[in-house]
Amino acid sequence: MIKMKSVPIIFLIFMFIILTIPAYAADTKKITSVNIQRIYKAKEGEINPDQVSFKPGRSEYTITYQGMYDASDLPIGSYMDYKITLNAKKGYDFEWLKERNCLSDSGTIQGLSISEDYSSCSFTLHAYPLPMVLNQPQQLRWKGTDAEWDPVEHADSYHVTIYTIEKDGRLTQRGKELTCSTTSINTREILYSKPGDYIFKVEAASDQTYLYTSKKAELAYNHSKYLSSEDIGYYTGYWQKKNGSQLYKLTSTERAEYDSEYLISGRYLINGDYYTFNESGELLTGWQSFNEQWTYHDENSGRAVRGWYSKAGKKYFFDPTSSIMTTGWRTIDHQRYYFDQSGAMVTGWQKIHGKIYLFHKNGSLNLNTVVIQGKTYSFQSDGSLIQ
Structure with missing residues (x-):
């Protein structure tokens, strides 16, 4: 008899619980994941x-946000925090x-908080640095066979492409794209492969x-570098190794x-460089x-040296065009130097043609x-000692 009377009481308690659950809980759909996208x-x-x-990655909710950083002091590469709030649309909740x-392609999400009625949620987005396009390189120029330009802030490398200007104004790429970490690159191998009017393009x-x-x-086209057959050499043969010696076959x-x-007995300009061969055609x-x-x-390589060259503790300078060793006085990069009859650069006190000069260690x-x-010690304008 006691068990029979307890059944209606349990039933009444159950019905009371059901009736006290908010109506929206039975009618709303559950949002189990969210995604937000940064637009910039x-x-x-x-x-x-x-x-x-x-913008929200799904249609079940709307988004509001607030930056949590000092916009006046935001270096390139800074991470930025945002307070993100999502509001569920009618018929949805975040329970x-x-x-x-909680996902985003623009950073990491942490600190999720859901409102008591499940209608909204908020969290912090630790956003990745804002993207930026590097500035274009400026002041492009040729320096000999080096392509040069001014440095670009934040750049780690540069990609350089060489072109010849055709008669109709079109550009023809020469060689492969070159990559360097400095603001200049030597393009001699490309320039001296073919006569032409050369320019280059560079990106950071x-x-x-x-x-x-x-x-x-x-x-700019009017700053191009023109190389004729006289600059490069007329030979169109190829290198050949024979009996351990390097030869140039015509x-x-x-x-x-x-x-x-083969090329024999003399000095020849091949692809812009000078080479010397003996009477048997062997490269010297x-x-x-x-x-x-x-x-x-x-x-x-057998290639004639150009510019500065050090050997056996002595420094020499070879003409950048002809590769001939320098002797006597020479102005290089606005500085005066003297090279003795052996071609070696002099330093310290030197008596030259009856006058005394002082040369720095360099x-x-x-x-x-x-x-x-x-x-x-005082010196004349020509560098000679006043005695």
Whole structure:
């Protein structure tokens, strides 16, 4: 009898609980995951946080947000925190939402908080740095066979492409794209492969994913570098190794002209570099004489050295155009130097043609008054000592 009477009481309690549950709980759909997307268009050379907006990745909720950073002091590459609030649309709630299911392609989400009635939620978005397009390189120029430009802030590398200007104004790419980490690159191998009117294009790049490659900068046509056949050399044959020696084999047309299968007995300009061969056509290296002048040829390539070169503790300077060793006075990069009859650069006190000069350790001529061991020395405008 006691058990029979308890059944209606339990039933009444159950019905009371059911009736007290808010009506919306039975009618709303559960949002179990959320996704937000940052909208921002990268600009060249700057970032602008005021241009940032967010949109919901799904249609069940709306979004409001507030930046939690100092926009007046925001270096490139800064992470930014946003307070994000999502409001469920009618018929939806966040009761079952977990932080692990809160996603964004623009950063990480933490600190999920859901309102008591489940109609809204909020969290902090730790956003990745705003993207930026690197500035275009400026002041493109040729310096000899080096392509040069001014540095671009935040750039880690540069991509350079060489072109020739055709008669109709079109550009033809020469060689492969070159990459360097400095603001200049030697393009000699490309320039001296074919006569032509050369320009180059360069773009700045970064290792950081939020820094986008710059637009390509192009050298102006009126600053192009023209190389003729006289600059490069007329030979169109190819290198051949024979019995351990390096030779340059001529084309059939060239063989008829020179009455030889190979270049022999002399100095020749090939693809912009000078090489010397003996009477058997073997490529020579080291010191070689030419019309009572001297050149030095790289031990590996046989190519005649140009510019500064150090050997056996001495410094030499070879003409950038002819590769001939310098002797006597020479002005290099606005500094005066003197090279003795062996071609070696001099330093310290030197008597030259009856006058006394003082050269710095780097070889450049001293022009200023100096005090050495308590004694003062003054010099003429030509660098000679006033005695």
